[in-house]
Amino acid sequence: MPATIRDVARACGVHVSTVSRTFSAPNLVNPETRSRVLAVAEQLGYRPNKAARALITGRTTNLGLIVADITNPYFPPMIKAAQSQARLHDHHVFVADTDENPAVEEELVRTLAAQVDGILLCSPRMVTRSLSALAQEVPIVVVNRSVDGIPAVLMDLASGARNAIDHLADLGHQHVAYVGGPAVSWTNRELRRAAVAAAKARGIRLHLLGPFPPNHAGGVAAASAVRETPATGVLAFNDIVAIGLLESLREAGVSVPGQISLIGVDDIPQAEIVRLTTIATPTDTAGRAAVDMLLARAAAGRRGGTPADQAAIADQWLPTTLVVRESTGPAPSTKRVPTARTGS
Amino acid sequence: MPATIRDVARACGVHVSTVSRTFSAPNLVNPETRSRVLAVAEQLGYRPNKAARALITGRTTNLGLIVADITNPYFPPMIKAAQSQARLHDHHVFVADTDENPAVEEELVRTLAAQVDGILLCSPRMVTRSLSALAQEVPIVVVNRSVDGIPAVLMDLASGARNAIDHLADLGHQHVAYVGGPAVSWTNRELRRAAVAAAKARGIRLHLLGPFPPNHAGGVAAASAVRETPATGVLAFNDIVAIGLLESLREAGVSVPGQISLIGVDDIPQAEIVRLTTIATPTDTAGRAAVDMLLARAAAGRRGGTPADQAAIADQWLPTTLVVRESTGPAPSTKRVPTARTGS
DNA sequence: GACTTTAATGCAAACGTTTGTGCTTCTGTC
């Protein structure tokens, strides 16, 4: 029913190859015929058939984007930015949710591989070995993870964590806890490493807690663990955990920031509502950058790849910023006594 | 490089059509050869080429999902559910964001139409005329909008609004304000209509305000409008507006629920954090139902459509529930004096 | 045992593009 290239050719009295070139290589066709073809195509409502084009060129002008959980408020801004950037380059994007399941993640990459030009993996949960293997089959760019041989977009959490610890130290906190996320998380390792270094540099004591699940329940669970340490300052794996922690502490009668100061990571919208101090990560910039890298990577894979493409594939580090709100304040003057349960 | 149907055929000493049928119509091929083909295909890592398949069948096993703004916390649960339901039926889904722009929305449907089996429009902003026109070109299912001839998934906001008004009336509120959203919004019209009816039934006075933009700023703007009425209870277009309103009121020293009771719509995660009473809408159920309807609709469009498909295309109404939290309470005993600015 | 039915497979056209090759026609050069 929809008009094909053949219909346009017939209506123009010209061969199909001429019509094809009018769209794919306009400079090879006489300007006069070109405009005639374009006019007829417009009038017939002709749209090139993507499937046919993909079949012969091997290119789909589609991208895949895989996240562990769309409802995690961290991801939507990234998805939005990626999708919009892709559209700017005439690409559409498949979005898939793995439900935090690495096996699903892997299978999703496999089934998507054949029908996209490349895949964006946001905070992938897969083991490194699988990731490397998949990267051989289809162009991949990862966000929030560093794997040898796979181009990545990364957040400079090291300086973020340093700023956070400095902020707490400046407020007089002597004991600080780090509430860790999943052990496999690159973000978690990065944060912890930097926090340890920064605490050492400032001569304050860092208590490493966790791992806790990176959700609200994890924050609730972490609350009691925190109270068993002498920490008056806390850096949590992410904002969701921090908010769970915050509510849990306040419910238990602990004043924030009166008795405990709290810092999260990501600056999700909820963080602003509860006035949480946090390390803001530029998720939208990450989404855009990742799409650009992926398109360059895909282009490089096809032809030899232009030098410009090659250059665009270098890992990219994005700056983070400490957003100070009302969940952090001066350390309490009298050292708080740990409320460790003293039962039998 | 990837194995084709021809490779499998050669390796099996069988014709390509037999291999093809092994996958698309297994019952037409001898069980013995079938298992042989499957084994070889497995071993060669054969995956059917979607583009080639789409080219000849016209089916893509892809769906499109279009929302106004992915970062609006209302949508991610719906996207997640839709995506997961689609995957259950071996479909992938393109997700696109229109940036609240009806023109983009329309163009997106057009460009997506050719490469999907159907499109899901979530709370579309487009004018009805365009919507109807597009529905001729590609199977469409809409969520949160009722358009003649287009299958829809709708929330029973009428009973939700009635419950909300009843709740306020039961608490003794005599004056209630409805803070309206965009005039074009179906949801807005539905809520207002039901609120008016319910207020009449309970003999309380309803003050219609707005339209306000359906975001945080809209809530802030609505705050002063509310305070110019004698209302002690408020039903807002959605939770985001309600939260903006809530913060704005409290900042101005108005106690919620002490002086004003507040009810939102949607039950987004933030609503729980700020303890907002709200009308919960089953967005994940909506996502799943919409995908089922869309697949049925697409199937019906292809063949004559089985009776089962036809039945599945009827509009579906989903129940809402009033979630009572701490933003609503008894009406203040002394009637609050409107704080209308009395300047010149 | 000649017949029809059924099951299983092969054959080849078709889907809508892209693209390498070859045929004209034109322009410019000496």
Added chain:
DNA sequence: GACAGAAGCACAAACGTTTGCATTAAAGTC
């Protein structure tokens, strides 16, 4: 005015499937 080069276009093969039709072999019918 013969010739090289270029510009513009047509021709046809190819991409990897699906599917109606033809063919063969096996099974059932009288």
